[in-house]
Structure formats: structure tokens, C-alpha cells
Amino acid sequence: MCAAKAHPLYCLDGIEPATAAPLTNTAGVSVRILTGRAVIRIMPFGACRQAVEQALSGFGFTALPAPGCFDETVGSCLAWAGKNCWFLIAGQDKAEREQELMLALDGIAAVSNANDGFLCLGIDGQDARTLIAKGCVLDLDGLETGQCAVTLMAHTRVHLHRKSPTAFDLMVPASHAASFWEWLAMSAAEIGMSVTIMPPSRHPASS
């Protein structure tokens, strides 16, 4: 993007997430902080949904996922994110990707970069579901792999993606991130939590 210094984990300034670390002997969950993800917001105009889907085929997606669902291709994930809104999530924040999308969707959808708006977390492990349930009112049995929700967790609006029976991805608004992290660390105290900060090249969106 530019030579100037970026602070990808600015929303956790003053917090040492990697030291949150397992309070118990065993870690029931592993939390990956996914830095540098590309999150591109796509909102099709009026009658342009089909045109948008056609344009997205060039990016490996055949259709805009139905509400509450996401699709994955190698390296990218297209997720429903609300009324007439989808996120294209890529493992690496590439300006070219956004430019390509903007060109492809010019005049048929609003495209904006939401990279910096979220703290992206991957939560995995035998107790991941238990941990999520401490703050999430949803019936997690009903949120199957490949499904997602925009919901409240710990008083914060989050995007929740079920990646597998034991793995979830969370997108937390950046302004809430520090508060949410404290909640997460405290909630995981009895479970045990290991934390890894994943650099961009290490976490393709469809891991």
C-alpha cells in the first residue's frame, strides 16, 4: 500500500494478546489473530445482483451467498454480511485486489474497503463452541459449517462464521476490540487459551 508505518493491530494497542495465554494447563481453544486480512464490502445497486454475480465469477464465486451463508474458494471467502451486503475476505490485503474488484463492479455495486474496521479472530478447538456460547445468544447447533451470522456477542456486534464443527471466525468492530478481547480472555480462563498472531501470509481466508 505505502511505505508509511501501519499499525495492523492498532485496535489492541496496549494489550499483549500473546501473553493472554493459557491460564490452565491445557488450552481448550486456540485463538489466532488474523492480521492484514483484506475485507472488501460489496453492496449491489438496485437490479444489479446478477451482474455482480457475473463479475464475481472472475474471482471464483458463482453466486452471492444466501443470507446467513458464506462460500470459500482457494484463498478467498465471500460472506453474507447483512441486508444487501457481502464481504469478500482474502488472506492478504492486496490493494490490487480491491482495485480489480472496483473496476469489475463499477456502476453495479458500491465497493469499499473494510480491512481496518475489524479485528479478525480464528477460534479453534474442542471448547471453541463453549467459549462462543458464553457471549453468543445464537443456537450454535443451528449454525452449521458454511453458515454465518451478524449477531451480538458480549454487547458487541460481530460477524460469526462457522468454519468447522470446532472452528469459528469472528470479525469484531475495531473500536470494540480491546473490550472484546478482555471479555474473550476472561471467558477462556477456565477453558485455557493459546494465542497466536498470524501474519498475513500465514492465513488464507479459507483455511
Add this chain to the structure above:
Amino acid sequence: MSRQRNRSAGGDRINRARPVSFTFDGKTYTGYEGDTLASALLANGVTLVARSFKYHRPRGVFTCDPHEPNALVQLHSGARQEPNIAATMVELYDGLEAHSQNRWPSLRIDLLSVNQLFAPFFAAGFYYKTFKWPAKFWTRVYEPIIRRAAGMGRLSGEIDPASYEKTFHHCDIMVVGGGIAGIEAARSAAQTGARVTLIEEHAHLGGHDDDGLQQAITALQAMENVQILTRTMVFGWYDSMTFGAVEQVSDHLKTSENYQPRQRLWKIVAKQIVLATGAHERSLIFGNNDKPGVMLASAVERYIRDFGVRAGKRAVILTTNNSTDGLPRLLRQAGIELAAIVDARKGEEIVTVHGRTRVKAVTLRGPDGSTRKLPCDLVCVSGGWNPAVQLLAQRGQKPRWSEPLQAFLPQHMAGDDFLCTGSLAGLEHRDDCRMHADLTGQIAAQRIAANSPDVLTVYTSVLKAAEERTQNFAYFESTSGRSKKFVDLQHDVTESDIALATREGYRSVEHVKRYTTMGMATDQGKTSNVHGIAAMSKALDKPMGQVGTTGFRPPYRPVSLGVLAGRSRGKHWRPILRTPLHGWVEDKDGVFIESGLWHRSQYFPQPGETMQQAINREVLAVRNAVGFCDVSTLGKIDLQGPDAAEFLNKVYSNGFAKLPVGKSRYGLMLREDGIVMDDGTVSRLAETHFFVTTTSAELESVLSHLEYCHQVLWPELDLVFADVGEDWAGIALAGPHARDVLSRIVDEMDTGNDALPFLAARTCTVLGGIPARLFRISFSGELAYEIYVPSRFGRTLAEALELEGQEFGISPYGVEALDVLRIEKGHVSSELNKFTTANDLGLGTMMSTKKDYVGRALSNRPGLTDPNREVVVGLKPLDPSMGFRQGVHVIPKGAALAPQNDLGYVTSAAWSPTLERYIGIALVSNGRERLGEIVEIVDPLHKEKPVPAEIVSHHFYDPENERVRS
């Protein structure tokens, strides 16, 4: 250390190989792992455990259940101190510390038991009749004394060090009650694959008698689709099949293991609920029926069977029913001599109990009226069973009286989403319970699987047949004699109290409950209410069913406030929001202030500076040099689409259809009722692309309003919009040298006044390639810019501004200086208070007369155009050094301090370092006609001296608006 002299054989729940020591009132005792505090005390021969609420009468253990009315104790000490805990539910661990409560100076010698001498005066309604005057004595004298004399335990007053957790849980079928019926219902429901959650408040499944259940329990525990929660109590049934439950996670441990919380609050959503809550045994009414040694028969039985404890040496059984049939054999096995069985069905009764601090003997009366005194130390009482209808009744279902069962049963045994089984449904025999619970589980599972109406014919016929073949003995008599006969043990309510209440005109059971306090204590009358209702029935000559029960509300039994609060206390009581510059502000030793949920930089003190000095310095830096301020909290909305301009033109009161690309405009948004909703800026980045800012506080309401306008008013307009507030960090750069600093950070861009004039809007890059949005807009009244960069670059931008601005004397400023700057300039902010119109705010010219917009029609209604409305004006105290607060009032000079003289109120006030005087903005009735008028600013709340002031224009600084265009 004392021996456990009352241990007998048996004791399924205890581990005799694991002795544990504990203290009660400072004395050390030994029990076994698996004991409760109550069973261990009884094993050690401790029968006096508590004093009663009002009369301080000696009390012992009465039940083996959570609704224990007598043996309430205080656990732990210091900050962990917790009063009013039923000893029957406290699981013993090594080092447990328990104390008796509500006694002075000691449990054995309680001087407050003098209250018994005044018992004739302490009848029902005593408080209401006695403490009428003088009125001021009530809170200062009477209440403290009464609370001291008649109370329960005490809290430490310190912060609770325990931790509490919360979790959400969903299931298909929730089974409440882990007795024989609950286990059977859960098993049969789970066999279909349904997600079943079984909840039991005791530590073990099995209920009163788990004989032959172990196999079923083991099978249930092995099922993957079954979750079993023991030590968990469902305390409330709320709307939409939502339930509250509390799990005692580590209450039974000396210290919690692996950071486990003390308790966990479960919020459960179930599709079906099977209620197998069982039944509570009730007592009988006879003289001194509260003495230590008088116990429920089922409790005596369970102490022997579960804990190997004999509660006495020589027992008398007083019964009205068959549930005590097995007790004599069990007593003999435990080595307890059976002195007599007093069967009320045969006309036998206990007249009174003798003994001071425990049972020494009873006086019996035979069917022929003859009496005899019989030595004993244990009275086992069974007056029948009350189905535990409380949870079901929380949903508004009034229990019905069953004559055959002589008990209140659920009005409806089944509904669309609930089913009752077991003792709750009136089944008294194990085989009936098993068979019916099995059927109930199947029906619940069918409902989940088929989602179709079920056939309840067999289900109801079983219950009906069981009720019809039952003929329980109706016995709610009380013996004659002068001894006190308690209905409600915990609140010391006697039969005569209830009779008195009815004589005084109370007819409703709800009123009698409140007048006498019957059933109002921690046990909520579970062992006593039916006798109270029977006493009313007798006094009012009304059938039991017509007297009815009181209403039942959550919680089913007491819940600690700590678990309800969970982690939402102290700094965690609500989430905090941080801007992208939060860390940078911390590094600069900036002081934060809470603004809604946001933590914003308030000011940046330098060493030795006071807050006011720092604010003054920051304001003057902006006025004379340059300053920068974090404005990331402003709402930011990205709005795009072919019809975006038309949409904005309809939403805002001023015009946006012709806003050129590359321009910003101040926008005013009205509610439909004509009142101002919010202000902000709209910048046109491209033909179909707008960037909208809102005030920090109103983002959510503006978004909601825009959704309404788009979805309801003009769905035909083609546009989309998104909240992009999190994506961008925003910094306002303001001051005469703002352009100099800006020119050093932007990449290859002409920042001159011609190329970048006032209200210009640009997309550009800064600091070598950081994408940015740049708007020349000003809130301070100075040459100013708002610069937005992706949030990850917020700190980078702040650091660069500080570095590049050093030469020009740059200073960061916080929201305090920001507020002073805008007050000096006369910009409205806190004046947008949901009551003001555009005209009130001096923004009437922003209401277009050439187009329609939201709020236009109603903004012209008489109430909003009244010339006497309060409008924005400035206030200058005649003495520049006399300050005043926001919120104080304005009255005419020399007028009396009275509501009718109120002209308006101060909405903003500050010391202006630029003008070197206090200034304020106020909403004053007919204010524009009062310019030049001398008024008084008054603060009756703080009793401060009136401040004479002149009403002036609220544009104190640069009224010609030249500096923003410089």
C-alpha cells in the same frame, strides 16, 4: 474436634474414607466427603443451628432440601461472607466456615429471644399499626431497630471477590428435575435423537429415592445428545421459552479449580419443557412445632439413607399419609427407637412439643381425647405433599385444588410447549411415575420431530385415573393449647396471625400473605403455604380452591446478585469503545473522558499543568498556531448509487442535489415532527458517491433513519449505504498554520486557497501513499481540515502531524478544547437536544423553501413557530471573571427566583482563553428580541450567587467567518 456420635450405618452419598473438618460458630467438627453442612451437624449432635426471624426461637434442621426454612447460616468470613444459605444445600469441604446468624451474643444464649415475651404485641400487622408517629422516627429510629432485631444474616460490605460466568444454551427439550420422572422422561426423549438437557438442583440425580435408578442414570450420562446439569436450579421461566438457571460451579469446593467461576448463569432457550419438579413434603400444625428435633419425615429418612445420620435417638412419627410407611423400618435399621406412630387418620394428634432448645417429649392425644406425655428427641412429621407448581405458575397459570389429592396441582398438565409428569402431575407411585414420564418424553420428542399436534389421550388418562383412585386424607387441623403453632417457620407466622388478618378484613390470599408475611421468606412458603391457605379457608369459610394460591414469580429460590451481574461490574460493566488513536493518546499521557461508550481524549496536560491550564493552552494553540484533534468518533457513512444525491436531497433540510463533486456541505437533518435530528457534513467524492459524517452520539439513530427513509419512504431510489465509521481514523487539523502542516503531509497536492478552498473535498494520499480523504471544514472557526485515513494509519498520521507541526508550535487538543473552540465560534452542539428546531438553533436559513424534505410539513406547525420559543443566544457575564454552569437558568434582572420568571437555560458554558472571559450559549425565550438585555444567570440547585449577564449573539469569535476561508 468432636466425634460424629450420630452416625449410623448406610450413607450412599458419603465417603467415610475421606473425613473433612469444618467449623460452625468457631467450633471445629468432622464430617465426611459427600455430607452437607446439615447432615454433618446432625451427625455431630448439633441440633440447635439457628434462631428464628422474629421471636429468636431456637431452630434446627427441618428438611433435607433447598427450601429449608430454619437452618439458614452465614458462610465464610470477610469479603466472601454470604448470609442466609440453607445448611441443607451446603456441600461439606475441608475448612468450611459457617456461622449461625440473627442472634446475640451467641446461638445458645440469644438475648434477643426476649422478643418472645412481647409476642402478643408482635402479631400480624404489628409494624403498620405501631410505628405511625412521629414520621421522622420511621427511618431514623424504628427501622434500624427493627432491622437489627428481626433480620437475617449480614453482608460484609466488601467487594465480592468471587467470579461469575454467563452462558447461553439451546436445546430441543429441557427436563427440569432429576428425580425418577425426570430421568425417565429425559431418557425416552433422548432416544429419538432430540437434544435434551436435564437439570437437577441437587448434586446427584435420583431425587428422594434413587433405588434402581443407577442403570438409567448411567445410560443417560452416556448419551451424546444429553446434557446433564447438576447443582443447577432453574429459577425463572420467561417469555419465548427462555429460562434462567444458576449452576453452582465451585460453591462446593474450598477454592475453585482451573479458574472456574463460583457460579454460572445459564440463559436457556428450549423448544419443549418437561416439568418433573416433584413435590415438597408439608408439615403439620401443633404446639411448638418449630422446636429443633421436629423434622419432615422424608428428611429424617434421607439423612439416614443418604448420609448415615440419625437425627435423634427416640422418635415419634406424626403422619397423615402413606409416604411414611417405610420409615419405621429405616429408623430401626439406624438404631433409632420408635416411641410412637401418631396417625392423624385415626384421630391421633400431637398436642404440643416439650423442650427448650430441642425436643424432650411430646404430649399426644388419642382418638378418645386422652392425653399422655411421651419422652422423645425426634418428631418426624408428614402432612402430605405439595406438587412443586411454582415454576409452571410463573407463567400465570393458577394452580387448582385437587380434593382427592388434597394438594394444588397445575391447572393444565400440558400446553403447546410444556408437559408435566411425576409427582408434580399428582402421581404418587414409582411405577406410575416411570410409565408416565416415559410417555411424556416420547410426546416431547414427537413434538420436536414432527412439529405436529400430538395426541395426549393416554397422557391425560393416566393422570386422571391416578387422581381419581387417590383418596388422600384431608387434615389441616391444629391442636388446641397455648403453645405457639407455626404455619410459616421462617417468618414466625402463626395460625393466629392468619386468623387475625382475616378478622381484620383481609380476604385475598395475596393480601394476607403481605400482611402476615407468610410465604415471603427465602423458602417462599414451600412447606407452609398450603397450611396458611387452609387456615384462611377455615376462617373465611371458603373452599381451599376458592382461596387459591398466591402468584409465583422468579426466582424459584434465592439467587445471588453476583451471578446476575456476572462480569458486568467495575470496569467491565459495559464495553468501552476506543478510537484508532487510543494508544497514541495514552503514550502522550492524554487524559480520557467517557463520552457515551467512547473513551475520548479529554486534554493533554504538560507537567505541572492543571486541567484548565491545559485546555487554555490547547485552545490558544489552535487560535494562534495550529492544533490537531482526534475526531474518529464522528459517524461516517458511505453512500453510493445513481440516486444518492436525490436521496440526500430528500433527507436533509438543505439542498444536496446540486452539490458539486469535490465539495462538502454542512447538512441539517430533521425528524418527521420537524425537530432537529442531527447535523453533520456531506461530501461528494464522485457523481454517485458521498461521504456523510454525523455527530458521534447520533450515528445509530441516523443510520436507522436512513434505512427507514430508503426502505419505507423512497424504496424506488437506487442507492446503498454502509456504516464505515470503523474503517477510518479522523483527525481535525486547525489553526492559522494548518495549511503549512498539511502541505507537508499530503502527496503532490496543491493545498493553496484556490486549489483547496473552504468546503473542498478531496480523495488523495498522504505520507507517501496512504489513501486519505481530505475535507476543508471547520468546527473551530479557524482554517481547518479533516483528514481521514484507514484506521491502521491513524497513529502514523498523528505522529506525522506532531513531527511536521513542531516548527509551527502544533499541539494536540482534546474534547474540552474542542468544546471551548466551538462555543467561542457559536457552533451549536449540545443545543441539539431533541426539543429544538432549526430556527431555534439559528439555522432557519438551512430549511429549503424550494424542495420537500423529511420534517418540512410539521416544522411549520404553530407550536414550532411560536415567536416566544426558546432560541439560541449568547451570554456574557457583566463581570468577565464570573463563571456559571451548563444547565443553570436565566431570569430577568431583579426578578424573583420562581418558575414563572424562567426565561430559559444555559446549554453551553466555558472560560474563553481567547476572549479572556466566561461565555455561554443559552436557549432563551424570544431570545433574538432580547439582544442587549441584562439578565441574571441563577443556579438555585447549588445556591450560587446570581451572575448578571448580557444577552448577545452566540457568535462570539470571528462573526464574519473570515478565518475559516483564509
